[in-house]
Amino acid sequence: MTQLDAPAAADTHNTAPTRFVEAGDNTFAYRRFGLPGEPPVLFIQHFRGNLDNFDPAITDALAASREVILFDNVGVGASTGKAPNTIAGMAADTARFVLALGLAQVDVLAHSMGGQVAQQLAATRPSLVRKLILVGTGPRGGTDMVRMSDYALSLFTIPFEPADLMWIPIQFSGSEAGQAAGRAYLKRIRARTDRDSDVSAETAMAHAAAAAEWGRPYQRRDYLQRITHPVLVVNGSEDVIIPTVNSFLLQQELPNAELVIYPDSNHGAHFQYHERFAATVLEFLDR
């Protein structure tokens, strides 16, 4: 297979054009940049996030020595189609996207609901994944994952003006340092001028159902034993969206996982400690 639309090495997070690839009935929107090479790092996005919610501080840091691919899954942003209401459906769509690019294998860096998709992808299509980085996520049937806390739900339902202010309490700790990191993150993700489309209410509803099904308690999770890939699990000390203990559970139950938990941080700890995170990821991928 050949790689379509190989990137210009000079592109960055903010300049890489949005490209499109057909896979079956769907058109996937994606951006691709960095040092060409295999396997590239595929980023899988969180709930309510599109191409513009990835952090350029992380993607550009990785792009200095790796090829980076960001994409909108089916029904998200500029990608077409109806979003599936299961994690399994989202993982199957992700595999179709990867194959449509002509790639045989990717490293995966996935956040939150994206980390659930990544686990499912690694368990069901193991050869498609080389290494896995799971940030702010949890296993099937993890602790307090079937529904968000009332506090967390409120962050997705009360109006923020502008709307992206919602990401500060969702992703960052309440300390002065956490709030400052949140403002810096917003500044970074607002910098790109050529913007992706918002996630629709229909897609958000389907994805919320998918995450809830994944989070139902008392599910078997022997699927984790099939993920023999090297895994780096990362979270903040107090994740208000997917409780931090779920990252510990992932480390304990995956056969080959390393865990990093940062102090004074929340669901987006990797945005808050992006320099340390990028260095740790690169060391993990290069190992």
Added chain:
Amino acid sequence: MTQLDAPAAADTHNTAPTRFVEAGDNTFAYRRFGLPGEPPVLFIQHFRGNLDNFDPAITDALAASREVILFDNVGVGASTGKAPNTIAGMAADTARFVLALGLAQVDVLAHSMGGQVAQQLAATRPSLVRKLILVGTGPRGGTDMVRMSDYALSLFTIPFEPADLMWIPIQFSGSEAGQAAGRAYLKRIRARTDRDSDVSAETAMAHAAAAAEWGRPYQRRDYLQRITHPVLVVNGSEDVIIPTVNSFLLQQELPNAELVIYPDSNHGAHFQYHERFAATVLEFLDR
């Protein structure tokens, strides 16, 4: 205060002479090497360990850019005195040793029971400690800490020939990689020719009582709130001596702690992954 017996920069783990310093009624045995500078890194040893159980792969890696101090606490190895039977007593002795060297502050790298001593030291003498690295340890009243499991106890009671073979099942995972790392560790700690004395049965009994008192369940541990120092918590995925969940608890309850858990590893994960561990420690100390 002046620093006594400053080391020769050319000394290494295996060549640094054993030195002695008086503090009150006790004589403390210690070794000191590396790049002179403040604060030095003070290593606090595990149960049944003496000066020769520190890992030269770690101490020499740190010594390239830090000053390293290894010591025998009261009643251990070549140090004199009767070992106290509380962690508080061991922490008070540690403080006396540090002050006897004329040091105002140290970074502390502590393992297992040594990590309990380090927590107590940081909580009661906070200005004496700059940063804290806690490996394979747990908080007061942690999970399953009041006594070891029958399996773990057996490792300390069945005869190994030679005796230091006991450290392989205590410190390393049972996998092929873990066992190979254990053999490499034994080779490293056997290399020094000028050996310390074994830990006596009386000292082992006193220290076992101290660790059990620390581990009694249902104790308050608000002392952790007083440890506002930057802390790096490290453990293996399956610590058979102090269950790994206790490292997660430390991260969750300390105000400013980062956690790293390695895959396929046990109580001595830092020995098994000494290169990664030393790099992480140096980054943490330099930060």
